[in-house]
Amino acid sequence: MFSLFAKSEDSNSPENPSSGITSDVLNFPEGPSTQYVQDLMLGFVHKHNNFLTITQGYADLMLSGSLREDHERNLTTIAKSARNAVELNARVMACASKDLPQFEKVELKSFLQEREMRIKQVAGEQNCEAIIELGHEDGDVHTDPFWLDIILSEVVQNACEASNASRITVTLLPDSETKSGRILEVRDNGDGISEETLSKVFTPFFSTKGREHMGIGLTRAGSLAAKLGALIKIESSSPGTTVLLSLPPQA
Structure with a gap:
Protein backbone atom coordinates (compact mmCIF):
# COMPACT_ATOMS: atom_id res chain seq x y z
CA MET A 1 0.00 0.00 0.00
CA PHE A 28 -1.24 9.79 -4.43
CA PRO A 29 -0.64 7.60 -7.52
CA GLU A 30 -3.97 5.81 -7.06
CA GLY A 31 -5.93 8.44 -5.17
CA PRO A 32 -5.82 9.37 -1.47
CA SER A 33 -5.01 6.54 0.88
CA THR A 34 -7.52 5.28 3.42
CA GLN A 35 -5.24 6.53 6.20
CA TYR A 36 -5.22 10.04 4.74
CA VAL A 37 -9.02 10.17 4.43
CA GLN A 38 -9.51 8.84 7.96
CA ASP A 39 -7.01 11.31 9.46
CA LEU A 40 -8.59 14.17 7.55
CA MET A 41 -12.18 13.37 8.55
CA LEU A 42 -11.51 12.44 12.17
CA GLY A 43 -9.37 15.55 12.68
CA PHE A 44 -11.99 17.74 11.01
CA VAL A 45 -14.81 16.45 13.21
CA HIS A 46 -12.69 16.79 16.36
CA LYS A 47 -11.60 20.37 15.61
CA HIS A 48 -15.09 21.41 14.54
CA ASN A 49 -16.56 19.96 17.71
CA ASN A 50 -14.14 22.11 19.76
CA PHE A 51 -15.32 25.29 18.01
CA LEU A 52 -18.99 24.35 18.33
CA THR A 53 -18.58 23.55 22.03
CA ILE A 54 -17.12 27.03 22.66
CA THR A 55 -19.85 28.72 20.63
CA GLN A 56 -22.67 26.77 22.22
CA GLY A 57 -21.31 27.09 25.76
CA TYR A 58 -20.90 30.87 25.71
CA ALA A 59 -24.22 31.39 23.94
CA ASP A 60 -26.05 29.27 26.55
CA LEU A 61 -24.41 31.16 29.42
CA MET A 62 -25.40 34.50 27.91
CA LEU A 63 -28.98 33.35 27.38
CA SER A 64 -29.17 32.13 30.95
CA GLY A 65 -28.03 35.52 32.23
CA SER A 66 -24.91 34.13 33.92
CA LEU A 67 -22.60 36.34 31.84
CA ARG A 68 -24.88 39.33 31.37
CA GLU A 69 -22.28 41.81 32.67
CA ASP A 70 -19.65 40.95 30.07
CA HIS A 71 -21.54 40.52 26.81
CA GLU A 72 -18.90 42.17 24.61
CA ARG A 73 -16.08 39.85 25.65
CA ASN A 74 -18.28 36.77 25.36
CA LEU A 75 -19.61 37.78 21.95
CA THR A 76 -16.00 38.30 20.83
CA THR A 77 -15.19 34.73 21.93
CA ILE A 78 -18.20 33.38 20.04
CA ALA A 79 -17.30 35.35 16.91
CA LYS A 80 -13.68 34.14 17.04
CA SER A 81 -14.82 30.53 17.37
CA ALA A 82 -17.14 30.94 14.38
CA ARG A 83 -14.34 32.47 12.26
CA ASN A 84 -12.04 29.60 13.17
CA ALA A 85 -14.71 27.10 12.12
CA VAL A 86 -15.15 28.84 8.76
CA GLU A 87 -11.37 28.91 8.24
CA LEU A 88 -11.17 25.22 9.09
CA ASN A 89 -13.86 24.44 6.51
CA ALA A 90 -11.92 26.28 3.79
CA ARG A 91 -8.66 24.50 4.59
CA VAL A 92 -10.17 21.02 4.71
CA MET A 93 -12.16 21.61 1.52
CA ALA A 94 -8.90 22.54 -0.22
CA CYS A 95 -7.35 19.25 0.93
CA ALA A 96 -10.31 17.17 -0.26
CA SER A 97 -11.55 19.18 -3.25
CA LYS A 98 -11.49 17.83 -6.79
CA ASP A 99 -11.29 21.36 -8.22
Whole structure:
Protein backbone atom coordinates (compact mmCIF):
# COMPACT_ATOMS: atom_id res chain seq x y z
CA MET A 1 0.00 0.00 0.00
CA PHE A 2 1.18 3.51 -0.78
CA SER A 3 2.60 5.03 2.39
CA LEU A 4 1.23 8.50 3.06
CA PHE A 5 3.96 9.77 5.30
CA ALA A 6 7.04 7.91 4.04
CA LYS A 7 10.05 10.07 3.19
CA SER A 8 10.86 10.56 -0.45
CA GLU A 9 13.68 8.40 -1.77
CA ASP A 10 16.09 11.32 -2.28
CA SER A 11 15.50 13.07 1.04
CA ASN A 12 18.81 11.82 2.43
CA SER A 13 20.82 11.60 -0.77
CA PRO A 14 24.34 13.12 -0.97
CA GLU A 15 22.90 16.17 -2.73
CA ASN A 16 20.41 16.61 0.10
CA PRO A 17 22.28 15.71 3.28
CA SER A 18 19.85 17.44 5.63
CA SER A 19 17.00 15.57 7.21
CA GLY A 20 13.98 16.35 5.05
CA ILE A 21 10.60 15.40 3.69
CA THR A 22 8.82 16.34 0.46
CA SER A 23 5.17 16.89 -0.36
CA ASP A 24 5.14 14.06 -2.89
CA VAL A 25 3.79 12.03 0.03
CA LEU A 26 0.51 13.80 -0.81
CA ASN A 27 0.69 13.03 -4.54
CA PHE A 28 -1.24 9.79 -4.43
CA PRO A 29 -0.64 7.60 -7.52
CA GLU A 30 -3.97 5.81 -7.06
CA GLY A 31 -5.93 8.44 -5.17
CA PRO A 32 -5.82 9.37 -1.47
CA SER A 33 -5.01 6.54 0.88
CA THR A 34 -7.52 5.28 3.42
CA GLN A 35 -5.24 6.53 6.20
CA TYR A 36 -5.22 10.04 4.74
CA VAL A 37 -9.02 10.17 4.43
CA GLN A 38 -9.51 8.84 7.96
CA ASP A 39 -7.01 11.31 9.46
CA LEU A 40 -8.59 14.17 7.55
CA MET A 41 -12.18 13.37 8.55
CA LEU A 42 -11.51 12.44 12.17
CA GLY A 43 -9.37 15.55 12.68
CA PHE A 44 -11.99 17.74 11.01
CA VAL A 45 -14.81 16.45 13.21
CA HIS A 46 -12.69 16.79 16.36
CA LYS A 47 -11.60 20.37 15.61
CA HIS A 48 -15.09 21.41 14.54
CA ASN A 49 -16.56 19.96 17.71
CA ASN A 50 -14.14 22.11 19.76
CA PHE A 51 -15.32 25.29 18.01
CA LEU A 52 -18.99 24.35 18.33
CA THR A 53 -18.58 23.55 22.03
CA ILE A 54 -17.12 27.03 22.66
CA THR A 55 -19.85 28.72 20.63
CA GLN A 56 -22.67 26.77 22.22
CA GLY A 57 -21.31 27.09 25.76
CA TYR A 58 -20.90 30.87 25.71
CA ALA A 59 -24.22 31.39 23.94
CA ASP A 60 -26.05 29.27 26.55
CA LEU A 61 -24.41 31.16 29.42
CA MET A 62 -25.40 34.50 27.91
CA LEU A 63 -28.98 33.35 27.38
CA SER A 64 -29.17 32.13 30.95
CA GLY A 65 -28.03 35.52 32.23
CA SER A 66 -24.91 34.13 33.92
CA LEU A 67 -22.60 36.34 31.84
CA ARG A 68 -24.88 39.33 31.37
CA GLU A 69 -22.28 41.81 32.67
CA ASP A 70 -19.65 40.95 30.07
CA HIS A 71 -21.54 40.52 26.81
CA GLU A 72 -18.90 42.17 24.61
CA ARG A 73 -16.08 39.85 25.65
CA ASN A 74 -18.28 36.77 25.36
CA LEU A 75 -19.61 37.78 21.95
CA THR A 76 -16.00 38.30 20.83
CA THR A 77 -15.19 34.73 21.93
CA ILE A 78 -18.20 33.38 20.04
CA ALA A 79 -17.30 35.35 16.91
CA LYS A 80 -13.68 34.14 17.04
CA SER A 81 -14.82 30.53 17.37
CA ALA A 82 -17.14 30.94 14.38
CA ARG A 83 -14.34 32.47 12.26
CA ASN A 84 -12.04 29.60 13.17
CA ALA A 85 -14.71 27.10 12.12
CA VAL A 86 -15.15 28.84 8.76
CA GLU A 87 -11.37 28.91 8.24
CA LEU A 88 -11.17 25.22 9.09
CA ASN A 89 -13.86 24.44 6.51
CA ALA A 90 -11.92 26.28 3.79
CA ARG A 91 -8.66 24.50 4.59
CA VAL A 92 -10.17 21.02 4.71
CA MET A 93 -12.16 21.61 1.52
CA ALA A 94 -8.90 22.54 -0.22
CA CYS A 95 -7.35 19.25 0.93
CA ALA A 96 -10.31 17.17 -0.26
CA SER A 97 -11.55 19.18 -3.25
CA LYS A 98 -11.49 17.83 -6.79
CA ASP A 99 -11.29 21.36 -8.22
CA LEU A 100 -8.67 21.84 -10.92
CA PRO A 101 -6.15 24.70 -10.98
CA GLN A 102 -6.47 27.58 -13.45
CA PHE A 103 -3.00 27.62 -14.98
CA GLU A 104 -1.43 30.75 -16.43
CA LYS A 105 1.99 32.31 -16.86
CA VAL A 106 3.14 33.93 -13.62
CA GLU A 107 6.22 36.13 -13.26
CA LEU A 108 7.53 35.16 -9.83
CA LYS A 109 9.38 38.40 -9.10
CA SER A 110 6.27 40.47 -9.81
CA PHE A 111 4.17 37.96 -7.88
CA LEU A 112 6.31 38.42 -4.75
CA GLN A 113 6.46 42.20 -5.13
CA GLU A 114 2.67 42.38 -5.23
CA ARG A 115 2.37 40.19 -2.13
CA GLU A 116 5.23 41.57 -0.07
CA MET A 117 2.95 43.53 2.28
CA ARG A 118 0.67 40.52 2.72
CA ILE A 119 3.62 38.25 3.56
CA LYS A 120 4.85 40.76 6.14
CA GLN A 121 1.34 41.01 7.57
CA VAL A 122 1.05 37.23 7.96
CA ALA A 123 4.46 37.18 9.66
CA GLY A 124 3.64 40.17 11.84
CA GLU A 125 0.54 38.45 13.19
CA GLN A 126 2.92 35.85 14.63
CA ASN A 127 5.33 38.51 15.99
CA CYS A 128 7.81 37.58 13.29
CA GLU A 129 9.82 39.77 10.90
CA ALA A 130 9.65 38.92 7.19
CA ILE A 131 12.45 39.73 4.74
CA ILE A 132 11.84 39.41 0.99
CA GLU A 133 14.85 38.80 -1.28
CA LEU A 134 13.85 39.12 -4.93
CA GLY A 135 17.28 38.93 -6.53
CA HIS A 136 18.02 40.41 -9.96
CA GLU A 137 16.35 37.80 -12.15
CA ASP A 138 12.75 37.13 -13.00
CA GLY A 139 11.35 33.78 -13.96
CA ASP A 140 8.10 32.67 -15.52
CA VAL A 141 6.29 29.66 -14.09
CA HIS A 142 3.17 27.82 -15.17
CA THR A 143 0.85 27.81 -12.19
CA ASP A 144 -2.38 29.02 -10.60
CA PRO A 145 -1.56 32.36 -8.89
CA PHE A 146 -4.50 32.08 -6.46
CA TRP A 147 -3.40 28.63 -5.27
CA LEU A 148 0.24 29.71 -5.18
CA ASP A 149 -0.76 32.61 -2.92
CA ILE A 150 -2.49 30.17 -0.53
CA ILE A 151 0.51 27.81 -0.50
CA LEU A 152 2.98 30.62 0.22
CA SER A 153 0.77 32.05 2.99
CA GLU A 154 0.49 28.64 4.66
CA VAL A 155 4.25 28.06 4.46
CA VAL A 156 5.04 31.55 5.81
CA GLN A 157 2.57 31.21 8.69
CA ASN A 158 3.92 27.78 9.61
CA ALA A 159 7.51 29.06 9.50
CA CYS A 160 6.66 32.00 11.76
CA GLU A 161 5.03 29.66 14.25
CA ALA A 162 8.22 27.63 14.55
CA SER A 163 9.71 27.41 18.01
CA ASN A 164 11.45 30.69 18.92
CA ALA A 165 11.47 31.94 15.32
CA SER A 166 11.71 35.73 15.16
CA ARG A 167 12.55 36.14 11.48
CA ILE A 168 11.78 34.48 8.16
CA THR A 169 13.38 35.16 4.79
CA VAL A 170 11.54 34.55 1.51
CA THR A 171 13.98 34.24 -1.40
CA LEU A 172 13.53 33.76 -5.14
CA LEU A 173 16.51 31.56 -5.95
CA PRO A 174 18.36 32.31 -9.22
CA ASP A 175 18.26 29.86 -12.12
CA SER A 176 21.88 28.91 -11.47
CA GLU A 177 20.86 27.31 -8.18
CA THR A 178 17.99 25.27 -9.60
CA LYS A 179 17.93 22.19 -11.82
CA SER A 180 14.46 22.75 -13.29
CA GLY A 181 11.73 25.31 -12.85
CA ARG A 182 12.01 28.05 -10.25
CA ILE A 183 12.32 27.72 -6.48
CA LEU A 184 10.96 29.89 -3.69
CA GLU A 185 12.82 29.43 -0.43
CA VAL A 186 11.38 30.24 3.01
CA ARG A 187 13.88 30.08 5.88
CA ASP A 188 13.26 30.68 9.56
CA ASN A 189 15.69 31.20 12.43
CA GLY A 190 13.85 28.98 14.90
CA ASP A 191 15.13 25.97 16.81
CA GLY A 192 14.61 23.52 13.92
CA ILE A 193 12.46 20.39 13.79
CA SER A 194 13.33 16.94 15.03
CA GLU A 195 13.51 14.14 12.46
CA GLU A 196 10.53 12.40 14.09
CA THR A 197 8.38 15.54 13.92
CA LEU A 198 9.58 16.33 10.40
CA SER A 199 8.26 12.99 9.12
CA LYS A 200 4.75 13.99 10.25
CA VAL A 201 4.46 17.60 9.11
CA PHE A 202 2.09 16.77 6.23
CA THR A 203 -0.13 14.60 8.45
CA PRO A 204 -3.65 16.09 8.64
CA PHE A 205 -4.09 17.93 11.96
CA PHE A 206 -0.69 16.95 13.33
CA SER A 207 0.68 19.76 15.49
CA THR A 208 3.16 20.29 18.30
CA LYS A 209 1.79 23.76 19.04
CA GLY A 210 -1.14 22.92 21.33
CA ARG A 211 -4.82 22.13 20.87
CA GLU A 212 -5.74 25.60 19.54
CA HIS A 213 -3.45 25.17 16.52
CA MET A 214 -5.29 23.60 13.56
CA GLY A 215 -2.40 21.55 12.17
CA ILE A 216 -3.84 21.57 8.65
CA GLY A 217 -1.78 24.32 6.95
CA LEU A 218 1.05 22.23 5.49
CA THR A 219 -1.41 19.48 4.52
CA ARG A 220 -3.35 22.08 2.57
CA ALA A 221 -0.18 23.51 1.02
CA GLY A 222 1.10 20.07 0.04
CA SER A 223 -2.23 19.01 -1.47
CA LEU A 224 -2.49 22.14 -3.61
CA ALA A 225 1.18 21.88 -4.64
CA ALA A 226 0.63 18.32 -5.88
CA LYS A 227 -2.22 19.51 -8.12
CA LEU A 228 0.02 22.25 -9.51
CA GLY A 229 2.81 19.82 -10.36
CA ALA A 230 4.93 21.61 -7.74
CA LEU A 231 6.89 20.15 -4.86
CA ILE A 232 7.47 21.31 -1.30
CA LYS A 233 10.62 20.12 0.41
CA ILE A 234 11.20 20.79 4.10
CA GLU A 235 14.70 20.51 5.54
CA SER A 236 15.66 21.20 9.12
CA SER A 237 18.84 21.57 11.06
CA SER A 238 19.64 23.30 14.31
CA PRO A 239 19.02 26.15 14.16
CA GLY A 240 16.39 26.87 11.56
CA THR A 241 14.15 25.21 9.01
CA THR A 242 14.12 25.70 5.23
CA VAL A 243 11.11 25.18 2.98
CA LEU A 244 11.77 24.91 -0.77
CA LEU A 245 8.82 25.35 -3.13
CA SER A 246 9.76 24.08 -6.61
CA LEU A 247 7.51 25.29 -9.43
CA PRO A 248 7.42 24.01 -13.01
CA PRO A 249 8.70 26.52 -15.61
CA GLN A 250 6.53 28.19 -18.22
CA ALA A 251 6.41 25.91 -21.26
